Amino acid sequence: xxxxxxxxxxxxxxxxxxxxxxxxxxxxxxxxxxxxxxxxxxxxxxxxxxxxxxxxxxxxxxxxxxxxxxxxxxxxxxxxxxxxxxxxxxxxxxxxxxxxxxxxxxxxxxxxxxxxxxxxxxxxxxxxxxxxxxxxxxxxxxxxxxxxxxxxxxxxxxxxxxxxxxxxxxxxxxxxxxxxxxxxxxxxxxxxxxxxxxxxxxxxxxxxxxxxxxxxxxxxxxxxxxxxxxxxxxxxxxxxxxxxxxxxxxxxxxxxxxxxxxxxxxx
Amino acid sequence: xxxxxxxxxxxxxxxxxxxxxxxxxxxxxxxxxxxxxxxxxxxxxxxxxxxxxxxxxxxxxxxxxxxxxxxxxxxxxxxxxxxxxxxxxxxxxxxxxxxxxxxxxxxxxxxxxxxxxxxxxxxxxxxxxxxxxxxxxxxxxxxxxxxxxxxxxxxxxxxxxxxxxxxxxxxxxxxxxxxxxxxxxxxxxxxxxxxxxxxxxxxxxxxxxxxxxxxxxxxxxxxxxxxxxxxxxxxxxxxxxxxxxxxxxxxxxxxxxxxxxxxxxxxxxxxxxxxxxxxxxxxxxxxxxxxxxxxxxxxxxxxxxxx
Amino acid sequence: xxxxxxxxxxxxxxxxxxxxxxxxxxxxxxxxxxxxxxxxxxxxxxxxxxxxxxxxxxxxxxxxxxxxxxxxxxxxxxxxxxxxxxxxxxxxxxxxxxxxxxxxxxxxxxxxxxxxxxxxxxxxxxxxxxxxxxxxxxxxxxxxxxxxxxxxxxxxxxxxxxxxxxxxxxxxxxxxxxxxxxxxxxxxxxxxxxxxxxxxxxxxxxxxxxxxxxxxxxxxxxxxxxxxxxxxxxxxxxxxxxxxxxxxxxxxxxxxxxxxxxxxxxxxxxxxxxxxxxxxxxxxxxxxxxxxxxxxxxxxxxxxxxxxxxxxxxxxxxxxxxxxxxxxxxxxxxxxxxxxxxxxxx
Numbered sequence: 001x002x003x004x005x006x007x008x009x010x011x012x013x014x015x016x017x018x019x020x021x022x023x024x025x026x027x028x029x030x031x032x033x034x035x036x037x038x039x040x041x042x043x044x045x046x047x048x049x050x051x052x053x054x055x056x057x058x059x060x061x062x063x064x065x066x067x068x069x070x071x072x073x074x075x076x077x078x079x080x081x082x083x084x085x086x087x088x089x090x091x092x093x094x095x096x097x098x099x100x101x102x103x104x105x106x107x108x109x110x111x112x113x114x115x116x117x118x119x120x121x122x123x124x125x126x127x128x129x130x131x132x133x134x135x136x137x138x139x140x141x142x143x144x145x146x147x148x149x150x151x152x153x154x155x156x157x158x159x160x161x162x163x164x165x166x167x168x169x170x171x172x173x174x175x176x177x178x179x180x181x182x183x184x185x186x187x188x189x190x191x192x193x194x195x196x197x198x199x200x201x202x203x204x205x206x207x208x209x210x211x212x213x214x215x216x217x218x219x220x221x222x223x224x225x226x227x228x229x230x231x232x233x234x235x236x237x238x239x240x241x242x243x244x245x246x247x248x249x250x251x252x253x254x255x256x257x258x259x260x261x262x263x264x265x266x267x
Numbered sequence: 268x269x270x271x272x273x274x275x276x277x278x279x280x281x282x283x284x285x286x287x288x289x290x291x292x293x294x295x296x297x298x299x300x301x302x303x304x305x306x307x308x309x310x311x312x313x314x315x316x317x318x319x320x321x322x323x324x325x326x327x328x329x330x331x332x333x334x335x336x337x338x339x340x341x342x343x344x345x346x347x348x349x350x351x352x353x354x355x356x357x358x359x360x361x362x363x364x365x366x367x368x369x370x371x372x373x374x375x376x377x378x379x380x381x382x383x384x385x386x387x388x389x390x391x392x393x394x395x396x397x398x399x400x401x402x403x404x405x406x407x408x409x410x411x412x413x414x415x416x417x418x419x420x421x422x423x424x425x426x427x428x429x430x431x432x433x434x435x436x437x438x439x440x441x442x443x444x445x446x447x448x449x450x451x452x453x454x455x456x457x458x459x460x461x462x463x464x465x466x467x468x469x470x471x472x473x474x475x476x477x478x479x480x481x482x483x484x485x486x487x488x489x490x491x492x493x494x495x496x497x498x499x500x501x502x503x504x505x506x507x508x509x510x511x512x513x514x515x516x517x518x519x520x521x522x523x524x525x526x527x528x529x530x531x532x533x534x535x536x537x538x539x540x541x542x543x544x545x546x547x548x549x550x551x552x553x554x555x556x557x558x559x560x561x562x563x564x565x566x567x568x569x570x571x572x573x574x
Numbered sequence: 575x576x577x578x579x580x581x582x583x584x585x586x587x588x589x590x591x592x593x594x595x596x597x598x599x600x601x602x603x604x605x606x607x608x609x610x611x612x613x614x615x616x617x618x619x620x621x622x623x624x625x626x627x628x629x630x631x632x633x634x635x636x637x638x639x640x641x642x643x644x645x646x647x648x649x650x651x652x653x654x655x656x657x658x659x660x661x662x663x664x665x666x667x668x669x670x671x672x673x674x675x676x677x678x679x680x681x682x683x684x685x686x687x688x689x690x691x692x693x694x695x696x697x698x699x700x701x702x703x704x705x706x707x708x709x710x711x712x713x714x715x716x717x718x719x720x721x722x723x724x725x726x727x728x729x730x731x732x733x734x735x736x737x738x739x740x741x742x743x744x745x746x747x748x749x750x751x752x753x754x755x756x757x758x759x760x761x762x763x764x765x766x767x768x769x770x771x772x773x774x775x776x777x778x779x780x781x782x783x784x785x786x787x788x789x790x791x792x793x794x795x796x797x798x799x800x801x802x803x804x805x806x807x808x809x810x811x812x813x814x815x816x817x818x819x820x821x822x823x824x825x826x827x828x829x830x831x832x833x834x835x836x837x838x839x840x841x842x843x844x845x846x847x848x849x850x851x852x853x854x855x856x857x858x859x860x861x862x863x864x865x866x867x868x869x870x871x872x873x874x875x876x877x878x879x880x881x882x883x884x885x886x887x888x889x890x891x892x893x894x895x896x897x898x899x900x901x902x903x904x905x906x907x908x909x910x911x912x913x914x915x916x917x918x919x920x
Contacts, residue, residue: 004645007482008383015380018373019392022399022453025410028420032413041418082305093298105305108313110504110555112511114528115320115548116313118535122323122545123316142313145305196401203403206513206528210535220405227409227518236413239406247398260393264462265500474659476646477624478673478724488672492663 026243033236040233051237058234064222068202071133071218075140076197082141083148083193084186090149091156106146116142117210124211131213139211140201147200148193154262155189192259199246324545342546352547355530356554362441362526363509366448370505371498373449374456378497379490381457382464393461400454408518411447412438415519443519444526448512452505459504463497464490495570503559510555527551575759576637576727577602578623583632583642585618592618593784596632600728605754605761607775607792609768611807615784616764620730623762625649636727647676652721652759656732658713660705666692666716667701673724691723694753711742718750722757729754729761735770747773768808772796780804802842802918811844811916812886823915826882828860833912843915847875847889851909852898859907862886864900878906 036046056062086105090098108116120139124130159182167177205220212221227235253259325338346352381389399407413419417434425431437443467490475485513528520526525533527547534544578600585593592615600606608616621627623634625646634642641649652673661669667688674684692698695715705713714734721729734750735743751774754761765771771778772792779789780799788795788804799805802813816825818841823830830843853859862878865885874895876888888908900906 004482007486011376011380011383014376018377018453019395021373022450023395025407025414025450026402028414029406029410039418040413040416043420043423078308082308085301085303086305089298089301093301094294095298095302096295101302105309110507110511110559111317111552112513112528112548112555114511114513114532115317115552118531118541118545118548119316119320120312122541123312123319126319138312142309145309149305199401203401203405205405206532210532220403223403223405224514224518227405227412235406235409239403239409242406243398243402246401246403247394250397250401251394254390254394254397260390260397263397263458264465265459265497468657468659470655470657470659471661473624473626473646474653474655474661475672476626477651477653478720479647479650479676480672481647481676484676489661 029236029243030240032233033240035233035236038232040231040236051233052241054232054234055238055241058222058226058238060217060222061219061226061238064217064219067133067216068219071137071140072198072202074134074137075144075201076194078137078141079145079197080148080190080194083145083152084190086145086149087152087156087189091153092161105149108142109146113143113204113206114210117207120207121210131211131216133216136208136211136216136218137201139207140204143204143207144197144200147196148190150265151193151196151259151262152186152189155186159185188257188259188262191253191257192262195249195253195259196263320545321549323541324543324549326542328540328542342543343550345543346546346550351525352527352530355525355527356547356551358441358524359510359512359527359551360554360558362445362448362512363506366445366452366509367502367506369445370449370452370456371502374453374501375460375498377453378457378460378464379486381461396454396457399450404451404514405518407450408447408515411443411450411519415443415446438519439521439524441520441524444512444516444524447515447519448509451515452508455504455508456501459500460494460497463494463500467493492570495566499563499566503562506562507555507559510551510558575603577635578728578760578762579633579635579638580619580623581633581635583619583622583629583634585615585622585627585629587618587627591784593622593629596784596786598779598786598789600760600762602760603758605751605763605774605776607763607765607771607778608781609765609771609778609807610781611766614781616766616781617732618784619781620732620762620764623728624651624653624730650724650727651730652724652726652728653730654714654717654721654732654734656736658705658717660713660716660720662705664704665701666697666703666705666708669705669716670720670723673720677724687723688719691719694722694756695719710737711746714738714746718753722753722759726759729757729759731761731763733765733767733770734763734774736765736767750774772808780807782807798916800918802844805844805916805918810847810887812847812850812888813842813844813918815842817841826880826884828880828882830860830910830915831912832915836917842918844918845910845915847887848873849911849914850886850888850890851911852876852888852890852894853907853909855905855907857907857909859909860886861905861907864902864904864906867895867900867902876900876906878908 031044032040033051034047034049035041035044035051036048037044089095090102095101116139120135120142121130124135129135164177164181167181168174172180203220204218205224208218208221212218223235223238250259322338324342325340327339327341346356377392381392384392415421415437417436421437422431422434425435471489471493472485475489476482480488511528512526513532516524516526516529520529528551531544531548531551534540534547538544580596580598583593583596584591596615596619598619608619610616618627622629625641625644629642632642633640636649636651661672664672670688670691671684674687679687688701689698692701695718697712697715697719700708700712700716705716708716714737735746738746747770754774763771763774775792777790778792778795779786780795781787782803788800795804796808799808805811814823814825814828814830816823818824818832818836818838820838821832821834821836823832823841823843832843860880862880864876864878866877868875868877869892870889872892873889874892876890876895878886878888880886886908
């Protein structure tokens, strides 16, 4: 960069202030999780790992995590499958009113999640299938399907549809050409789309809270309940573990599939 | 909205007067087929339920004063009459606006810095941004609960530096909500702006410098104007997300700081007033979409670009 | 306009030495072409003169003033980038005015100078257009106007004709040369295209691996390139390697007459295809068999193989080929005029 040193320094200072702001709560949470005492003190007077052991004591947390894993997995799978078809249609085939179609498909992200939750709970009650785990999954699919669509569209613009044609000219059937030529190139888009759909579903509260009752519960719901009713640092321990796992998964996905560049919006 | 192709200013191509030919319909076949599963799914589980909610909002609640048959706008009048509901909507708007501005001010330098950063550091910070995006909202809000709590680091530093004697109550307030929403929105703001900045050819910056413009002039005359599409995408997204905020005010606010989604949820879960709850949330939804549309028009006019 | 001196410049990028001890002087008002393959360091040299790279050693002086530590916006240079780098959100006039505004020239003067610059590149009525509405050739002229309106000491052109199609390129070659002469600014053109370099410049400097291997007026560099690499880069040639004895080069079975005064010993000579003569079958020359004839309009490329399995490339006038009735498989004799033979070092 040949810009002036004063400029670069100012930008760097402002940028790192923002970055510090971004990571600060996470660092503080991690620190608090090692707090010996029941009430959170900064800096902690004594350190201990007891709250990590207490994670299991969060009411129904084990069940909740399992339900969330199931729901997130199914929701992400469905969202990615639907998203693949939609992305292929938009990127490779002629269709009327594409901007409108794309806008509608991506709109659930901007509609308030509470709206989706309220609308669906009333709908499912009428249909008689309310409060099942898969009704929760369906609610999540509506919300998260936008992510695989977007990452797959980005992935598809990077692929060359001519390659598929070349494969077919060499004798491959349509399906074979697709799954041996195009699909492998879409791996980054599929992986990042699935990953984001999974993580956002796993973490979702506003839709889940309306669609859940009785047997079924999710991790965010139980975590939130615990935080609302208790003041101990157990959630800090849980949060630290959660963030660690998410970080590892995302770093692994980036290292293997280079998902970062795919998810940067190209407007 | 990033990637949503929401260009209000550009109508689609006009169809020929006679209607489309059979060949055109046939060529759309494969496209429609691929789109069908998602389309059907969204119709059954999105469009219809939303429509159902609209109908619900035009109806009555068992606890209403004079229950009648048929459709009515009563729930909507009630929304505008109720100080709680209207107040919540206006408060939501105010908080969202402040959030967007602060978020933009914090995020733009980060995106700018990322452009000039070395590859390793850049990937690292981008990954941090991604983890932020993917990390549980409840976890992040909880983090702010700790940071802003009486025994937390902010109060700790303020007391240590002697600015205050007793801890400031910062949690469960509009301020706390705003801070947490800014934090939530930053990844949504950083990435589109970074994307837009990336697409500016470096030769433009070089050209500006070679012509005698200093770094600041280059920023304001070249970089900033050309990054507007990204700024637009980021601000719309953060605005929409802030308007819909539910978990954050729930965790970091108090009954007097209720935001619109909360009030709607209250009516639903506590009062079991589906009609009014639906009306409130729909009012919020429509208001958000209208404001976003207005924003898009203004940006288009001011910057003479298509967004 | 000012003289440009590059003395002993070192540039290291990513741990590698791109330029080492580079010395180059461009005289006032001169147009110098930096010619070389990609990666040879010519673009690096350009960016160093512009100020985007700082040399770890050595100095760059413009008009005698050392500027190596001066940032690009404080040097008085004009650059035309390879992609023209026109600001897409500004009109043509605003683009051209940009440098003047940065120098805080009063608005009325700006308007007048912008108008004059646009007239000079024959785009007088295009002030309100936007770059996206203009063709490649027009955009280049806007970029030129923008660069010269600020009256730079040095003008830098990065692959100026690269993005243009054939016809436009020929036309722009003439225009560019005239413009440079008229304005009289010290100019450096960076290119990998030898035709561009030879046609536009007063002097050509051929670069390989960060070093200038040949420098001089175009005709001189072309005719007496000095080294194999340079001659090869500047166009096709035929190579003979062997030993000089008694004024002739012994290369395989061939005895080639050399110009006067050549010393005995191992040597290497080359001759351009267009200098090879077609001789009658009785004359003394190099006997070979026509392998391929490629029609090129005014000339024909004749590829012929000698008895020791060399492939010689001659470029003969089409008329001569037709008159001789040459076709594939015919025997021919090639003459190599001694004065056209060029001595080459490695």
